[in-house]
Amino acid sequence: MYSIIRFGSLCGLALVIGFYTSHLALGSTTDNFTTGEIVGYSVMFISSLAIIMGIKDYKQKRSPAxxxxxxxxxxxxxISLIAAHIFILYNWFYLVFINPTFTSSYIRYSEQKIISSGLEPTVIEQQLSELADYADLVGNNFTPSMMMFATVFVIGLLFSIVSAIALRTPRK
Structure with a gap:
């Protein structure tokens, strides 16, 4: 249990530091949204290395079992659940106190991308309609935070499956 709490906290802390540092370095202008997404997913993948380290630590402590x-x-x-819970708290805090205009800025950025995409007018109209529905869904801070929770957890799930396969003790 100690390995789970320790490495879950480490993973969650790495996520918070990575995302906040990204916010400080890139700012929150629409010019940096694409770069921010790339950096964000990179931070999620890199911080998920704590899952591998946590399983190895747990296995070493169990040895020879x-x-x-x-x-x-x-x-x-x-580990993934603890990290995702830490990150959902940070994400909520970010949306409420650090950058309360993020969601509306991101919606406006998405609208401009759709409008300038050069697609057929009917396709643009359909995509703008879907974006309006999405904007209604993410209009509160709970939904975007839960989406980030799910993203962190799914990435953690994938790391957990691969790590469990690689680090299990083979049957004799």
Whole structure:
């Protein structure tokens, strides 16, 4: 359990530091949204290395007892859940206190991308309609935060599955 809490906190802290540093370095202008997305996903993947380290740490502490796939997967998922909870709190704090205009700026940025896409007018109209529905959905701070929770957790799930396969103790 100690490995799960320690490495889950480490992963969550890495996410918070990475995203906040990205915000400080790139700012929140629409010119940097694409770069911000690339940096954001990179931070998520790099911080997920804590899952591998956490499963290895847990396995070493269990030694010589074997660690099966399900045990390793459980450790990885525990780390992912803790990190995702830490990150949802940061994301909510970011949207409420650090950058309360982020969601509306991102919607306006998306509108401009659609309008300047050069697509057929009917396709543009359809995409703008879908964007308006999306804007209604993310109009509060809960939904975007939950989307970030899900993103971090799904990336963590993938890391957990691969790590559990690679780090399990093979049956004899």
């Amino acid at each position: 074997p660690l099966g796939f399900m045990g390793a997967l459980g450790v990885g998922l525990g």
